Amino acid sequence: VNQYFGKWERGNVPTFTYPMPERAAKQAVALVDRSSSVQSVINLTQPVAMKIGDPDYISSRVLNQILGGGSASRLFMNLREDKGYTYGAYSSIGADKLVATISASASVRTEVTDSAVYEFIHEIRTLVDEGVTEDELQKAKAELAGSFGRSLESPSTVANFALNIERYNLPKDYYATYLQKLNALTVEDINATAKRLIDPDKFIITTVGNGSEIKEKLAQFGEVIEYDNMGQPAKQLVADADMTAEKVLDTYLNAIGGKEKVAQIKTAKISMDANVMGTALNISFVYDSENNRYAQKQSVGGNVLIKTKIENGKGSMTMQGQNQEMQPAQYEEAVLNSFLFPEAVYAKMGYSLTFDGLKDVDGTPAYKVIISTPAGAKLTNYYAQDSGLKIKYENPASGDTFYSDYQEKEGVLLPMAWTIKSPMIPVPLEAKVTSMELNGPVTEADLD
Missing domain, CATH: 2.50.20.10 (Lipoprotein localisation LolA/LolB/LppX)
Structure with a gap:
């Protein structure tokens, strides 16, 4: 790097400030009507301040693994294995220098859309209120440790770790001691992270599906606001009263x-x-x-x-x-x-x-x-x-x-x-x- 770029003169790098997205004051439903759909695509999301190296970063990886990180997670076992609503239900807790999101999603049959949303909310609320078990913690640690080890086989992953250390001002041994930090986490740590990061009552429930079939059923979860497929508020048009x-x-x-x-x-x-x-x-x-x-x-x-x-x-x-x-x-x-x-x-x-x-x-x-x-x-x-x-x-x-x-x-x-x-x-x-x-x-x- 020094050989090829060391003589470059440093310029003025513009800086920007962005307002931190705030969580919704209360739960609401964002509906995109697609009448031809036989499935509903559901995504529950809320913003979260989270970047690599934050105190809750590694514990949030474990938390997400238990909630919806794979085929043994709570969402997957409930919505697919138990209820049969979908082929897969997953969650994610992002990390970004500016702002990230907590989300949970699945594609489900139209007729079970409201039931699936109920189960999503139930699993998220139960996780926050009742916490995780020791057995879930140990399994999540094993899965994440294995994934971390396999990722080191890729040179691009190693290079990305080096970039992250510079980008986020991480300790030089951040990734060298990653597994130690992961293994040191306790049930109490994960439960505390869940309460700090997730607010079960402030998710925006985005749903794309057959509006005439699901709109009224979704109203039980909050105000239903319709949008077009570009994310703009849908035009509310009124037909003549006698039109048939x-x-x-x-x-x-x-x-x-x-x-x-x-x-x-x-x-x-x-x-x-x-x-x-x-x-x-x-x-x-x-x-x-x-x-x-x-x-x-x-x-x-x-x-x-x-x-x-x-x-x-x-x-x-x-x-x-x-x-x-x-x-x-x-x-x-x-x-x-x-x-x-x-x-x-x-x-x-x-x-x-x-x-x-x-x-x-x-x-x-x-x-x-x-x-x-x-x-x-x-x-x-x-x-x-x-x-x-x-x-x-x-x-x-x-x-x-x-x-x-x-x-x-x-x-x-x-x-x-x-x-x-x-x-x-x-x-x-x-x-x-x-x-x-x-x-x-x-x-x-x-x-x-």
């Missing part, structure tokens, strides 16, 4: 050309092109409403990756050449997507409609309508308040689709641009309609 799901769908059908024009479209073949991180993708749809037939294909370089087909009252899915018949629940969900203008057949198919108010969709006020099949499959559509056009579709399995660039085709408006946000692809997919044939013949070859 049926009126929203009627307005949509009139906006795209009217029920008579829609009814005249019997078949459609649509091809769309998109690009996924440099790879060309083609998505094609075939609709045959008169014969209750439907097909969708996703292809790369002419090779079909995924194909969905509905015909003769049955459905099948083919992935990479492997064909599988749909189970009843899969078939019900596929049928929901098998109509070019599903709004025209919801009543005929016996689907129930739920009006869920006026929502903000990327700056556009839109009416939210939830469609449910008799078997329980659901999807959600959003219709722009001003134009009546459908601008967003949510599906728990396939993700979110945004519609734009409506153009008139045979007297009916159809979206020529789709933005697809799917859990199966890493980035939003921008798809453009490249060809569309309406009321043409549909052959078996088209479906295959």
Whole structure:
């Protein structure tokens, strides 16, 4: 370092001061509504002043290990092993020169969201009020000691330790005596750290999930404040008092050309092109409403990756050449997507409609309508308040689709641009309609 940088002249390094984030005056819930979610992502958090070398630093590592540091922790054993709410529940107690956080998190099924939050709070409160056991302490020490030893095999870890000694003005033997300090900790030390660091009544409970299903249930834990996916307060829009799901769908059908024009479209073949991180993708749809037939294909370089087909009252899915018949629940969900203008057949198919108010969709006020099949499959559509056009579709399995660039085709408006946000692809997919044939013949070859 001296050889290469020793002749550099020291400059004036700017300094900054930041206000220390304060803990909430009382517990509250921050909710991000994502209607298509079948899970809720939960994170309980509060700020904490903690940096490496603080008196509570090493004891906080032990405390966190017992609370949610691994598969033998209290959170994991409760929420996964005992309750079966999640695949894993964990916690962390951070360390930072400015400010850190204490957090606990898990992804759980929508229907157990409130129960999971209750168990999180219960475990945190029990830890603070009743403390840890000697057995838990010894196991946590063994796990942390083993992890510390293994980390020394990495040169980057050793280098980082050296940097920390300088950055945090630690004693030169801080890491050399780390295991001694760890092993010297007692149950009383850990319990005192828990009481100093954690306030069970002042967590912000951030939850991302289906707001219509979980909002009311979460109110028992504090005021529920809604945010958008950018962390800004959600716009609170109010729909007309007499608005219904049926009126929203009627307005949509009139906006795209009217029920008579829609009814005249019997078949459609649509091809769309998109690009996924440099790879060309083609998505094609075939609709045959008169014969209750439907097909969708996703292809790369002419090779079909995924194909969905509905015909003769049955459905099948083919992935990479492997064909599988749909189970009843899969078939019900596929049928929901098998109509070019599903709004025209919801009543005929016996689907129930739920009006869920006026929502903000990327700056556009839109009416939210939830469609449910008799078997329980659901999807959600959003219709722009001003134009009546459908601008967003949510599906728990396939993700979110945004519609734009409506153009008139045979007297009916159809979206020529789709933005697809799917859990199966890493980035939003921008798809453009490249060809569309309406009321043409549909052959078996088209479906295959």
